[in-house]
Amino acid sequence: MQGLFTLTPAESKRLLGKALATLPEVRNAKTNGYLLISRGSTTAYVAEELLGEKVAKDRLTAGQIIRGVLCVLSAEERTKPITFHKNQVLPVEPGTVIDKLSPGDILIKGGNAVDPFGNVGVLMASPVGGTMGQFYMAMKARGLEIIYPVGLEKLIPSVEEAARYGGTLTLGRTIGA
Numbered sequence: 184m185q186g187l188f189t190l191t192p193a194e195s196k197r198l199l200g201k202a203l204a205t206l207p208e209v210r211n212a213k214t215n216g217y218l219l220i221s222r223g224s225t226t227a228y229v230a231e232e233l234l235g236e237k238v239a240k241d242r243l244t245a246g247q248i249i250r251g252v253l254c255v256l257s258a259e260e261r262t263k264p265i266t267f268h269k270n271q272v273l274p275v276e277p278g279t280v281i282d283k284l285s286p287g288d289i290l291i292k293g294g295n296a297v298d299p300f301g302n303v304g305v306l307m308a309s310p311v312g313g314t315m316g317q318f319y320m321a322m323k324a325r326g327l328e329i330i331y332p333v334g335l336e337k338l339i340p341s342v343e344e345a346a347r348y349g350g351t352l353t354l355g356r357t358i359g360a
Contacts, residue, residue, distance in 0.1 A: 195334040200228030203291065203332055209233075212289040218267040219277040221314045223293030225332050230265050234272070238262070246308060246360060248295070253359030255308065264314075278317050284327055290318055294333035302342035303331040308351060308360060 190198065203209055212218040213233060220230050224247055227240035242262045246255040266273040266280060273280070277290070292314055296304035305315050312319075322329055339345060 192334060192336050195336065196225045196228040196332075199225055199332040199334060200230075200232040203229045203330065204232035206330075208287070208328065209289060209291070209330070212287055213267045214270055215287065216269070217280055217284055217288040219280075219288075219290040219318075220265040220267075221277070221290065221292045222261065222264050225293040225334065226264075226291055229291055229332060233267070234265070245313060246306070248359075251358060253306075253308070253357060255360040281318065281321055284322070284325065286326070288327055290322060290327070290329045292318070292329055292331055294331045294337065296337050296339045296342050296345060297333045297335070298339055298342045300341075303333055304339070304342040304345055305331075307349075310351070 209218060218233075220226050220233070222243050222245045224240060224244055227238055227243040230238050230243065231240075239262060242256070242260060243264070244256055245261060246253065248254070263274070264277050266275055266277045268280070292305065294303040295306045298304075307313050307315055309316065311317075318329070
């Protein structure tokens with residue numbers, strides 16, 4: 184017998200949150216080192232699972248695509264991303280601990296697109312690249328892991344092709360931010 188079921192984006196994000204919270208490498212980073220959870224609608228669900236409590240998901244984002252419009256939440260309305268160190272939540276921005284990261288530490292960063300080849304795309308509206316600008320090169324240079332939870336509702340034909348047309352200074356018009 185076969186069955187079929189579908190998930191809403193919110194249900195998909197909850198399932199991703201539950202899955203990531205049980206990964207051995209995520210549990211190890213949270214317990215024995217640093218686990219950084221960036222802002223994002225999907226990572227907010229990960230945060231809830233790891234914290235064991237509700238978070239203001241609408242405030243744990245920098246931007247979202249709502250009904251096809253690029254939207255940005257003002258900096259004053261955003262909550263801090265979550266920085267775990269040895270099972271404790273630190274009241275700091277994750278960027279303040281980047282020099283302390285070592286093997287086994289993990290950044291969880293949601294994606295805005297995924298393609299059939301497993302490539303993940305992240306929109307960067309900040310002039311300095313936001314979370315990706317702050318962390319990507321430093322973490323890759325150290326050989327540290329970044330996990331990108333992203334649901335298939337964000338499936339596009341090619342992240343590589345889409346990236347060829349990116350850059351805030353190259354766009355003449357946008358719908359939203």
